[in-house]
Amino acid sequence: MYRKFFGVAAVLSLLLPVLVGCGSDDKETIRVYSGRHYDLEGAFNGFAKDTGINVEFLYGSDAELLERIKAEGEDTPADLYMTVDAGNLWLAAKDDLLQPITSPTLDDAVPEGLRDPQDRWVGLSMRARTVMYNPDKAQPSDFDSTDSYAGLDDPKWKGRLCGRTADSSYMQSLVAQMIDQHGRDKALEIVKGWVANDTKILTDDVTVLKTIDAGGCDVALTNHYYLARVLADDSDFPVKPFWANQDGDGVHVNISGAGVLKNADNAPAAQKLLEWLATTGQNAFCDGNYEYPVNPDVKPDALIEGFGTYEFAPINAEAYGSLNAEAIKVMSEAGYR
């Protein structure tokens, strides 16, 4: 038996290099490391159709992908790094992993503030983290329209709030922005207020929304597209979005974005992909996950267009990136888990 077994093992090991080979044919190919995965394939297939350039992508979590890019150094097979948090893009740029690109197309397509001032990365879609509520239990007028996040520390919400765990990067960048905006002490006070209101902590945004529906709480903060996703399956789902801070700084948004790697083998093609995604490919990139296009000329998916228009707070990528650790500490200190 063991002879057979070792035989099989030997054959497999011999086949290994053949089987694992890059698998690329003669077509031009660019390779993407991505911390975002939803429906990338559709967009990349569209790009391949339009340009004849293949896109391969490898999904992973951001901290790990950055380690991998660093360890691979000059030998990295990847051309592009794509992720879902401006803070991650800032960190990659800070670690000198990205190269600046000059592209009038991108300058045109993506408003300033949604791309790196030094052109090392560019935003491709936007997601908003805002107030979600059960219209039978709460009204838009119940929320503080100047600072809706801080307003949730009002004792009138005691026992009526849900939230997502402190491990969520969405919560971390929201709190990082609050630290940037209000200072650490005020941010800590706000988060403490949420905790004092007995916020029910749940593992993911979909569960949060379904808990509102089931009557477990009345109000929560989630990313807008989770509601869109639930609505796509069940158009009668009763939860409604309230755009936070519309009389103040605007709702907290973050971007999905990408940058060309410093050690990219095929930087020009990677740049072409970015340009395509920011123009022709905006809908292909955004709509599968119901995100908002960064390109003002492109209309969002009809479902989220129904959420109405909103003002958003400026994205300070440096704050998201550099204050993330502080945000974790603040939540921990406040007892928010």
Added chain:
Amino acid sequence: MTLLDPGLPASSAASEGERPRDRGNRFRGGRGRTGWAGGVGLIAVIASLPVLAVVIDAFAATGGDVQWPPRLGHMVITTMVLLVSVGAATVVIGGGLAWLVTAYSFPGRGAFSWLLVLPLAMPAYIAGFVYLYLLDYPGPIQTQWREWFGQDAWFPDVHSTGMAAVVLSLCLYPYVYLLARSALLEQAPATYDAARSLGCSPTRALLRVVLPLARPSLMAGAALVMMETLTDFGTVAYFNVETVTVGVYRVWKGTFDRQSATALASLVLAFALIVILAERLARGRARYLQKGGADRGFTPVPLRGAKAWAATGVCSLVLLLAFALPVWQLVWWAGNAKDGGFSSLLDERYLEYLWNSLRIGFIAAAGCVAAAVVMAHAAKLTQGRGVEMASQVATVGYAIPGVVVAIGVLIATAWVDDGAEAIGISGGIGAVATGSVIGVVYAYLVRFMAPAYQSVDASFAKMPSSLTGAALSLGSMPRQVLTRVHLPLARAGVAVAVVLVLIDALKELPIVLLLRPFGFTTLSIQAYQEASEARWESAATPALTIVVVATIPVLILFRKILPAKALT
């Protein structure tokens, strides 16, 4: 002697505990034996290199000035509470069930004896998200609960250490069950019968004779379970439980400060050492070697009436909670998925994921088992302390979270790359680890060497050393001793090792996620990608496939290969 002492069903005859080391019977100066010992040394160096790399890198970069996560004290306490409760619960469940199906007969006993192993095929991170879905506020259980008892009815806190302990215990008890059952089958019958014939009641015989005999196996099983609990990230994270391993992730992912995170990972290693020490202490000096004697096995006491059905009920309940319920939920999701449901099975890429999972699993199993055979064989040949210690070093990866091992492989290859550039070889060496599956396989070897070595060594340990000596003195070369004497006798242990590593590799996630080459997707990655975005329906099909595929070797092993020995 060992961290995860085996005693898998393979080990039949005698030893639990210290390898019988008959010093008077050493054959010195044998041809080629130094070579085998050297091989073990090489394996130890290769297997511990990534671990060393991580530790050195962390302390070199931080100079000991580590950024500890907030609430570290709380994490340490939580980790201890979780370890102790899961360890204790699995000993009760696994040990109790093993006793039940071994000592009594009741309806369904034969089937339960192997069915109860099945939760081994369920990755804890999948069971974690299934249970969380079922138990959380909007889930079916609490919804029904509210219908019965009102909107504000009390329900235990789902996101708690207690609930995580329950789920982990249900997933991990088979380790204890396996070890306890083999101990009961191999060691206890004769003594139990003697105690009974001397007038002990079954309960008294259990407490006074069987339990002390099974203690080393129970403790070994508990140690194995505690290692799994310690290095687990997925399940505890779902239940929002802050263990030290969660702290490693939190520091790393939250601050991107990998050096601090790995320094913190050495704390995880410290916990692992405590578990090992505790296991040794709990096992005490117990050495129970059974010499000769008729291995007739237990004569099960037939249970009748209510008692019989209660026994059937307990087994069914455990199996229902630990296996049937999560599987049923996965089937339901897959059947109701709009896309990515069962129809995705027909997608040719799906076959590729399956093939990738299997391929990498078999390569890892072959590598681990080959190394394990070398180590066990060398230990038999030399019977030296050195070889034994080297083997311990080679199996250290099991006590380290997968993602830390993966980072270690990245650092180690970067070192090799720098070295190569320094001596003038340039080119794509830096991407060797991630440009092919070599990095993944390497990390799997490091991580899963322990289960392979334990099972193989269990088979080797029960061979009398005089046998090796006889073969050598009759003029066999050490290699011939391996192929003609040792391996044929260790077949069962080798089979168990292959199955264990294969299953572990199929379920593994963090390593393959970080080190895989472009275009290489496995079932576990596919399941994780969907689950991480709360798309349970799409995650269900790959998750279910992992469970089914992992079940097959379990069935083959426990129904075909081992039943003659273990399941009488």
